[in-house]
Amino acid sequence: MKQILIKILPLFLGGILFSQTGRDSLQFKNISDEMLTNGAAYENLRDLTQNIGHRLSGSAAYEKSTDWAVQKLKEAGADKVWKEEVMVPVWERGKESLHIKTGKGNWKALKMLSLGNSEGTKGKNVEAEIIFVKNKAEFDLLPESAVKGKIVFFNYAFNQKFISTGQAYGDAGIYRRSAASWAGKKGAKAVIIRSLSSAFDDVPHTGMMRYDQDDNTKIPAVAIGPKSADELEKVLKTEKIFARLNSNCGMKGEKLSHSVIGEITGIKDQSVIVVGGHLDSWDVGEGAHDDGAGIVQSIEVLRTFRKLGIKNNHTIRVVCFANEENGVRGGNTYADNIRKNNEKHIFGIESDGGGFTPRGIALLMDAGKRKEVQSWRNLFLPYGVHNFELQYAGTDIEPMEKLGVPLGELVPDSQRYFEIHHSEEDTFDKVNRRELLLGAVVMGQLIYMIDKNW
Numbered sequence: 001m002k003q004i005l006i007k008i009l010p011l012f013l014g015g016i017l018f019s020q021t022g023r024d025s026l027q028f029k030n031i032s033d034e035m036l037t038n039g040a041a042y043e044n045l046r047d048l049t050q051n052i053g054h055r056l057s058g059s060a061a062y063e064k065s066t067d068w069a070v071q072k073l074k075e076a077g078a079d080k081v082w083k084e085e086v087m088v089p090v091w092e093r094g095k096e097s098l099h100i101k102t103g104k105g106n107w108k109a110l111k112m113l114s115l116g117n118s119e120g121t122k123g124k125n126v127e128a129e130i131i132f133v134k135n136k137a138e139f140d141l142l143p144e145s146a147v148k149g150k151i152v153f154f155n156y157a158f159n160q161k162f163i164s165t166g167q168a169y170g171d172a173g174i175y176r177r178s179a180a181s182w183a184g185k186k187g188a189k190a191v192i193i194r195s196l197s198s199a200f201d202d203v204p205h206t207g208m209m210r211y212d213q214d215d216n217t218k219i220p221a222v223a224i225g226p227k228s229a230d231e232l233e234k235v236l237k238t239e240k241i242f243a244r245l246n247s248n249c250g251m252k253g254e255k256l257s258h259s260v261i262g263e264i265t266g267i268k269d270q271s272v273i274v275v276g277g278h279l280d281s282w283d284v285g286e287g288a289h290d291d292g293a294g295i296v297q298s299i300e301v302l303r304t305f306r307k308l309g310i311k312n313n314h315t316i317r318v319v320c321f322a323n324e325e326n327g328v329r330g331g332n333t334y335a336d337n338i339r340k341n342n343e344k345h346i347f348g349i350e351s352d353g354g355g356f357t358p359r360g361i362a363l364l365m366d367a368g369k370r371k372e373v374q375s376w377r378n379l380f381l382p383y384g385v386h387n388f389e390l391q392y393a394g395t396d397i398e399p400m401e402k403l404g405v406p407l408g409e410l411v412p413d414s415q416r417y418f419e420i421h422h423s424e425e426d427t428f429d430k431v432n433r434r435e436l437l438l439g440a441v442v443m444g445q446l447i448y449m450i451d452k453n454w
Contacts (some may be wrong), residue, residue: 058090073262077306083258094248120247148187184217268313274348278324285426293355331396350394360387365406
């Protein structure tokens with residue numbers, strides 16, 4: 001009898017495992033079929049981008065988008081929908097221009113964008129000679145006398161050798177964030193940076209910068225496109241160039257705004273699984289990939305669970321975060337509130353890498369849970385998702401890490417994202433319906449597995 005049991009037991013357990021895997025595989029297909037056939041995400045994104053457009057925190061357009069999100073969450077079948085109060089910084093761009101000339105030549109306009117949260121010139125012309133440096137190491141070698149009264153131009157390019165463009169973005173990001181403070185402390189009048197872009201076009205990209213706490217100068221910071229940057233460097237190697245900057249941007253205090261939240265209550269307990277993106281965008285383009293895509297994908301997960309009648313054990317909560325782009329106030333406020341309310345969260349995932357084809361899921365959690373999620377890899381392979389090795393999470397949900405919440409982020413194909421990121425090119429026509437919906441499919445499938453197993 002013992003020998004018979006030894007032979008039969010593995011077959012019996014294997015049959016159970018196969019049965020479980022088969023049921024999960026079937027549910028994966030149900031989620032995929034529903035979204036790809038009947039998904040509302042693409043049309044929701046069309047509505048958001050075409051009827052509201054870009055949505056910088058603190059703007060009238062952002063406030064309009066919060067009402068839009070409330071309505072879409074109700075249409076998706078949320079049990080509860082509410083707005084969470086968030087105090088956000090208000091930054092306005094206003095009119096701006098940048099001109100350059102050589103010697104006694106004529107002024108020539110360059111396409112440019114002030115960096116987010118930068119101070120401007122208060123509508124006055126600031127003129128000075130441009131000095132060029134390739135990187136911070138070169139800048140650090142310059143004495144204060146060589147910088148004072150000048151406009152410093154940093155032409156640090158995206159490293160094209162990185163296969164993941166996100167890695168190149170991280171590498172170059174310090175110039176956008178900090179170059180103004182470096183230059184200001186040596187007496188510069190302004191700073192120009194090469195846009196954080198993988199493209200070789202002439203499209204300027206904005207994005208948040210910040211001043212050091214001990215920086216009392218707060219000089220203007222602007223970005224120009226890669227093509228203009230390379231042409232400017234070439235001329236500066238042989239001639240003096242002067243710049244004239246005029247900008248009206250600046251901080252306008254703070255105001256009360258909101259993140260938008262909707263959920264389907266769990267049937268087992270009140271612990272929460274968060275899926276979300278950020279509702280705000282920069283004030284150029286339409287905020288389609290960044291991060292309208294993440295918003296409509298998250299709402300699509302909720303809609304699909306409701307449409308398929310999936311009885312979720314835990315509460316599935318969609319959070320449309322406020323103010324990711326220039327302050328992360330929405331993400332920080334949400335984490336503070338769940339701590340104050342002693343609300344248990346078992347997982348959070350964000351989509352903030354664009355609406356391109358999904359390739360993986362980054363995991364920020366302990367080794368045991370990461371190994372468990374990685375054990376589901378074969379279920380995701382038919383959907384082109386294979387990379388479960390990356391360890392990071394979205395900016396909005398990252399504050400929950402301090403509370404011990406396991407986190408993740410959808411990882412789309414990154415090759416085109418930074419060509420349009422934070423620029424006028426981030427528009428609805430750049431989004432492919434199937435790619436967008438496949439990202440929602442993968443998030444829905446992962447949430448199904450976590451809801452069932454955790």
